[in-house]
Amino acid sequence: MGTRTGYHTDTVVGPVGPPANGRTKLRPATAGAPVEYFRAKYGTIFLGDSLNVLDRHVTPASVDLIMTSPPFGLVRKKDYGNVDSGKYLEWFRPFAAVFKRVLKDTGSLVIDIGGAWMAGQPTRSLYHYELLIMLCREFGFHLAQDFFWWSPSKLPAPAEWVNIRRIRVKDAVNCIWWLSPTPWPKASNRRVLAPYSVAMKGLLKNGYKPMLRPSGHDISEHFAIDNGAAIPPNLLAIPNTESNSYYLRYCKEHNLSPHPARFPAALPEYFIRMLTDKGDLIMDPFGGSCVTGEVAERLQRNWLCSELLEDYVMGAVGRFARPLPSNPQESLFPDSAVSGDTAYKLYHPAALWSKAEGDPLAPDGGRKRPGAGARAEHGPRGDR
Numbered sequence: 142m143g144t145r146t147g148y149h150t151d152t153v154v155g156p157v158g159p160p161a162n163g164r165t166k167l168r169p170a171t172a173g174a175p176v177e178y179f180r181a182k183y184g185t186i187f188l189g190d191s192l193n194v195l196d197r198h199v200t201p202a203s204v205d206l207i208m209t210s211p212p213f214g215l216v217r218k219k220d221y222g223n224v225d226s227g228k229y230l231e232w233f234r235p236f237a238a239v240f241k242r243v244l245k246d247t248g249s250l251v252i253d254i255g256g257a258w259m260a261g262q263p264t265r266s267l268y269h270y271e272l273l274i275m276l277c278r279e280f281g282f283h284l285a286q287d288f289f290w291w292s293p294s295k296l297p298a299p300a301e302w303v304n305i306r307r308i309r310v311k312d313a314v315n316c317i318w319w320l321s322p323t324p325w326p327k328a329s330n331r332r333v334l335a336p337y338s339v340a341m342k343g344l345l346k347n348g349y350k351p352m353l354r355p356s357g358h359d360i361s362e363h364f365a366i367d368n369g370a371a372i373p374p375n376l377l378a379i380p381n382t383e384s385n386s387y388y389l390r391y392c393k394e395h396n397l398s399p400h401p402a403r404f405p406a407a408l409p410e411y412f413i414r415m416l417t418d419k420g421d422l423i424m425d426p427f428g429g430s431c432v433t434g435e436v437a438e439r440l441q442r443n444w445l446c447s448e449l450l451e452d453y454v455m456g457a458v459g460r461f462a463r464p465l466p467s468n469p470q471e472s473l474f475p476d477s478a479v480s481g482d483t484a485y486k487l488y489h490p491a492a493l494w495s496k497a498e499g500d501p502l503a504p505d506g507g508r509k510r511p512g513a514g515a516r517a518e519h520g521p522r523g524d525r
């Protein structure tokens with residue numbers, strides 16, 4: 142048995158080879174003890190239930206950051222099995238208790254969670270807000286800040302409400318709950334600064350007259366000091382469009398199913414940079430394809446990921462076969478990285494409002510489906 146910072150491991154079992162012929166059906170890890178499947182320089186992938194991994198392998202108050210995306214409470218299930226949104230809190234409770242136990246007082250719990258639509262009607266489930274309230278009220282977490290991850294590449298869905306009946310807009314934002322066991326998790330926004338906007342650059346160049354804004358905010362002359370970069374908002378614009386990454390090529394070459402619900406590397410990278418230092422311990426209990434582990438490895442943080450399904454772990458191992466860039470300044474993830482001056486455009490809502498309003502609103506709220514001849518307008522590809 143070996144001991145690493147904050148956790149201990151048994152004998153390494155993997156990496157085992159990829160399946161010999163064809164894609165395998167996803168196999169859950171055998172019940173019982175989790176196995177240490179793969180070991181990298183800074184971290185370990187466990188195959189097994191993260192409740193067992195956290196119970197058996199992780200020292201209390203040793204983790205600096207839990208960065209994770211649990212299975213969402215969906216109505217339509219994905220390959221790896223999602224939890225019914227109505228039973229979500231019950232399912233999450235044991236995880237909440239162990240997360241609280243293993244986190245340091247200065248640590249953070251960052252949860253990326255997507256919303257869900259109610260079955261058969263155009264309304265939203267409240268499950269992810271209920272989760273947040275449960276974590277704070279029942280388990281004593283503090284909401285350090287709520288973030289929103291906007292994926293500019295998200296397709297309009299669900300088609301029935303968005304494209305056919307045209308009574309809802311596309312759902313392109315995930316909630317990210319940044320929680321902490323105390324109100325004082327360690328953090329610095331200096332690690333995640335953004336380029337100044339064109340407007341701000343103009344203001345710095347041409348000067349700014351201190352004034353009281355209509356909102357009551359007193360904008361002093363300090364506002365016009367050039368600090369080199371801007372403090373970013375709690376809205377993260379990251380497209381989720383990976384299509385030719387090292388990971389995907391590895392899965393294809395080895396006949397493995399890529400994980401269907403990966404988050405982009407920039408998401409864990411943001412929180413790992415803002416909330417941890419080199420040598421800290423990061424855990425992803427719903428590891429999937431181990432994006433969190435790969436980012437942590439490259440940023441020289443200690444880490445562990447656990448994942449229930451073996452095929453995903455087999456693909457995850459491929460992430461660590463990728464050669465490191467020789468130039469440390471080189472982007473960590475050239476496959477998904479964007480250049481420093483990339484800015485996404487979100488139109489002001491009034492951009493098209495000068496046009497006529499068109500037909501009056503359907504008084505039944507869209508309850509009656511458009512006739513058989515109706516087609517989905519601005520269907521998936523056309524409205525990105």
Ligand SMILES: C[S@@+](CC[C@H](N)C(=O)[O-])C[C@H]1O[C@@H](n2cnc3c(N)ncnc32)[C@H](O)[C@@H]1O
Nearest residue numbers: 190191210212221403404427429430432448449
């Ligand atoms: C939304 S996915 C995470 C994807 C991951 N962030 C990525 O980018 O690849 C959630 C994962 O949690 C795994 N999972 C669900 N329950 C688990 C448990 N008790 N222990 C370990 N993994 C679990 C599922 O198999 C699934 O792969």
